[in-house]
Amino acid sequence: MQHIIDRFISYVTVDTESDPNSETTPSTAKQWVLANQLVEELKKIGMQDVTIDDKSYIMATLPSNVDHDVPTIGFVSHFDTTPDFTGANVKPQIIPNYDGKDIVLNAEQNIILSPSYFKDLLQYKGQTLITTDGTTLLGADDKAGITEIVTAMEFLINNPEIKHGKIRVGFTPDEEIGRGAHHFDVNKFGADWAYTMDGSQVGELEYENFNAAGAKITFKGKSVHPGYAKGKMINSMLIANDFITALPSDETPETTKGYEGFYHVHHLTGSIEETVVELIIRDHNKIKFEKRKEKVEKIVRKINKKFAKQFGEDVAIAEINDQYYNMKEKVVPVKYIVDIAEKAMKELDIKPLIKPIRGGTDGCQLSYMGLPCPNIFAGGHNFHGKYEYVPVESMQKAVNVIVKIAELTAMPDYGLVVPKKKK
Incomplete structure (x- = not known):
């Protein structure tokens, strides 16, 4: 030995x-x-x-x-x-x-x-x-x-x-x-x-093994002096928080086992003007895997719709790439x-x-x-x-x-x- x-x-x-x-x-x-x-x-x-x-x-x-x-x-x-x-x-x-x-x-x-x-x-x-x-x-x-x-x-x-x-x-x-x-x-x-x-x-x-994808969501914001921010400031960190909260809380690595899939947020960096959330998406079942990716895109679309009038363009940009199957x-x-x-x-x-x-x-x-x-x-x-x-x-x-x-x-x-x- x-x-x-x-x-x-x-x-x-x-x-x-x-x-x-x-x-x-x-x-x-x-x-x-x-x-x-x-x-x-x-x-x-x-x-x-x-x-x-x-x-x-x-x-x-x-x-x-x-x-x-x-x-x-x-x-x-x-x-x-x-x-x-x-x-x-x-x-x-x-x-x-x-x-x-x-x-x-x-x-x-x-x-x-x-x-x-x-x-x-x-x-x-x-x-x-x-x-x-x-x-x-x-x-x-x-x-x-x-x-x-x-x-x-x-x-x-x-x-x-x-x-x-x-x-x-x-x-x-x-x-x-x-x-x-x-x-x-x-x-x-x-x-x-x-x-x-x-x-x-x-x-x-x-x-x-899991079907696997990686996702990077970039959230845009607008920085304004906090004393004069009402109706003007858009804090990208808070929008990112809304995104994370919208993910199923019982579908994370620490709450799943066996064949159960998950979303795993593993990196978060941000400021008022821009916040980036990185996560991985996993599921053994190919159909459920595709639905998980669609879930992320759906949350992003909902956020963009909410801020469309105020921001004037998409406030959240999602990049999702398959990693392996x-x-x-x-x-x-x-x-x-x-x-x-x-x-x-x-x-x-x-x-x-x-x-x-x-x-x-x-x-x-x-x-x-x-x-x-x-x-x-x-x-x-x-x-x-x-x-x-x-x-x-x-x-x-x-x-x-x-x-x-x-x-x-x-x-x-x-x-x-x-x-x-x-x-």
Whole structure:
């Protein structure tokens, strides 16, 4: 396990935070540091055809070691971290033989990782946890996935008695800002299907995700001296507040679960003259997804109608852009690729947790680009914040799943029980 710990720490201590306001790819120059490190490591462990393009997309090959035809499969992870919380100067803490009690992340700031609030911790009593020091995120999303893929490839290279077909690995930038697959060359990757290693707790296996859109609403106002403002001032911040209040209060991330969709206001900046509200719109159901976008547009139209006479033009301007769609539509026709992963977990005594993703992965977009790509657990919890942690045992189990999938894919009928055709 120490090998996994060392590899993981070597990744998370490199700051790779992405930037949604950048127009470059990768969105931050610092992502190149880890990207180049990964290229050298892939070469060192014996991977072939290791490439990195001008946008920092990494691909590599583990050749087949069988003499019969086997589909080419892939494993994909991203190396950027979210801009929601700082990823600079990450100082991981190792908690061996976790005792099930509170973990003091930062005594000086009284930051506690407690099972009384984060109940999932109790699943990992007796295991080795890697946590933050309470001042940064950890980066298990998705450097745990990268750790697992590299470790699995190294294991297969060092154990050639395990038979497998051709395996491609791909590491991407900017997934956290929704661009991870934008410049991914599916034809160059050349896999029949792939798996993103980007889920959370042990056993997660996902092939359904949200339909997703981002919305930016700009509200215009008129600034007038407050002593003489009656009938003249238009405060864009108050109009923005009206917009937010008009959204369903019980359809937010903190009030929904499972297949329930939501509206999530995540940024608000403003003054009297101009206020900008940014939100994301999510729903698994395509029809409900379209209705959610229509709801936003309807609220904007109502606001514009209210201020049309006073302002003389639209006081609110909405920009709504689709980000990704539910991969279920593309994966169900090849459902056996999910069945293979499920069988791999069962053979390793891991209980599969097949459920919808309340979010998205590179695999969502890749599935619509012609590369069906379900998502498998990477082991971390509490992503995007200072309470993030990952059990080392979970990363080892993910490594085992990757190896087992590779092994099953080289077997007749992928080791699955295939129903016989009726005569």
